Amino acid sequence: MASEPRPEYVGFTVNEKTREYQLQVRRPGDEPRLFTVAISNKAFLANRVRYQDAPEICFLKLQRELDGSDDGFPASHLTIADAELEEYKTAHTPKTNKNRPKPFTAT
Numbered sequence: 001m002a003s004e005p006r007p008e009y010v011g012f013t014v015n016e017k018t019r020e021y022q023l024q025v026r027r028p029g030d031e032p033r034l035f036t037v038a039i040s041n042k043a044f045l046a047n048r049v050r051y052q053d054a055p056e057i058c059f060l061k062l063q064r065e066l067d068g069s070d071d072g073f074p075a076s077h078l079t080i081a082d083a084e085l086e087e088y089k090t091a092h093t094p095k096t097n098k099n100r101p102k103p104f105t106a107t
């Protein structure tokens with residue numbers, strides 16, 4: 001049984017408008033393929049994405065694209081949409097415990 005292709009982080013570059021993350025995918029018997037996943041610099045400056053979360057967001061995007069690609073490989077250049085950033089943020093924001101008592105504050 002062939003193993004599923006898994007993205008591997010290679011590095012990133014910063015351009016005028018985007019921060020581009022390079023990931024490679026290896027399949028047994030094939031040459032590694034390089035993919036670039038871009039996130040707008042405006043998204044970082046507007047606090048829609050944290051720098052430390054960006055590689056994981058790109059990894060997840062490429063993994064979804066690989067899983068959904070009929071021929072096994074998606075386009076070599078992908079862009080993260082604002083909706084995907086919001087989806088990631090929602091999924092990774094700790095849920096508040098409504099049953100937790102509020103802290104006492106002296107008046």
